[in-house]
Amino acid sequence: MEKTSSVDLDNSDGFTVQYGVMTSIPGWPPNPSFNINEYWRFVQKGIQEKLRQLLVGKCNLIAFNSDLFVGDIKSFRETLNNLLRDYRRISGLLIIRREHKLSGDPYKLLGSAYAIELVANHQADITVPADLLQVLTPQVKKIALRS
Amino acid sequence: MSIDYPQAILEMCGISQLELEERIDLLETHFGKRFIDSLFSRYGGLDVSLINQICERSILAESLSTISGFNTIHKKIINPSNHRSSLDEPHGEWFQLTVGYLLKSVNEEPIFEQNIGGKPKDILIRKGEIHIECKSFRGSVASNKVLNELIQFGKNFKC
Numbered sequence: 001m002e003k004t005s006s007v008d009l010d011n012s013d014g015f016t017v018q019y020g021v022m023t024s025i026p027g028w029p030p031n032p033s034f035n036i037n038e039y040w041r042f043v044q045k046g047i048q049e050k051l052r053q054l055l056v057g058k059c060n061l062i063a064f065n066s067d068l069f070v071g072d073i074k075s076f077r078e079t080l081n082n083l084l085r086d087y088r089r090i091s092g093l094l095i096i097r098r099e100h101k102l103s104g105d106p107y108k109l110l111g112s113a114y115a116i117e118l119v120a121n122h123q124a125d126i127t128v129p130a131d132l133l134q135v136l137t138p139q140v141k142k143i144a145l146r147s
Numbered sequence: 148m149s150i151d152y153p154q155a156i157l158e159m160c161g162i163s164q165l166e167l168e169e170r171i172d173l174l175e176t177h178f179g180k181r182f183i184d185s186l187f188s189r190y191g192g193l194d195v196s197l198i199n200q201i202c203e204r205s206i207l208a209e210s211l212s213t214i215s216g217f218n219t220i221h222k223k224i225i226n227p228s229n230h231r232s233s234l235d236e237p238h239g240e241w242f243q244l245t246v247g248y249l250l251k252s253v254n255e256e257p258i259f260e261q262n263i264g265g266k267p268k269d270i271l272i273r274k275g276e277i278h279i280e281c282k283s284f285r286g287s288v289a290s291n292k293v294l295n296e297l298i299q300f301g302k303n304f305k306c
Contacts, residue, residue, distance in 0.1 A: 046282035050280045054278070058263075058278050062281075063282065091277075111202055136253070145248075
């Protein structure tokens with residue numbers, strides 16, 4: 001079986017919405033609107049693609065980055081929980097959120113910290129082991145790649 | 148040969164020249180000097196985002212290089228026929244390494260790119276009992292352009 005892609009590209013399926021940029025600086029940015037991806041639709045498409053690769057009788061997780069997510073993470077988590085009810089073969093979703101580490105000086109970027117969170121599917125055929133759940137939920141585990 | 152990198156950029160990233168050179172050495176060890184040299188010539192020098200990528204990717208390589216299946220991902224990254232290969236492309240493979248690193252950080256033991264029951268698996272943990280598939284969404288070219296303009300504006304504004 002051929003491996004499904006681990007990346008999805010923007011603009012290929014109309015997964016974009018247009019956002020305007022407002023600043024108090026005249027003439028900047030030169031183009032005052034741009035497109036960003038609709039994260040939710042990406043997730044739905046990603047799940048459909050990855051379903052083909054999941055094995056029956058195994059604990060299957062799907063990891064998504066959430067760099068493009070804009071909105072309330074708590075309500076998004078609830079939406080994911082509801083979505084997972086329809087997919088008993090998926091034991092859970094690993095949501096990886098990247099956060100830039102700033103030093104306090106807005107122009108100093110000290111690298112990235114990642115928050116990793118498991119959204120478990122309690123209706124799954126095979127549920128996530130309790131000890132892994134304990135490590136990754138309900139608190140988000142934050143991991144810094146640079147000190 | 149040591150190269151003097153712009154001090155202002157190093158300060159913005161909170162890293163010394165020596166630390167940066169160590170990171171670049173690490174990347175050269177794991178991905179080859181040719182691959183890293185080609186990045187520098189393509190980018191036309193260092194900027195803040197490239198330094199951050201160097202730091203981050205060197206940590207991933209150092210941490211994961213001995214793990215089973217790393218070499219398969221490594222080959223995809225340095226594939227000479229992929230002219231867009233970089234410290235961010237192929238995006239899916241770099242994301243796979245990031246997920247593996249994060250799992251390792253919580254004391255799981257990931258392995259990459261195994262074939263189970265005729266199906267290729269991105270990551271396995273717990274001796275193959277838990278299967279993880281990775282899906283990364285890359286930012287649009289347009290939004291990245293706006294962000295880069297913002298970073299550039301911030302740098303100029305400070306100067």
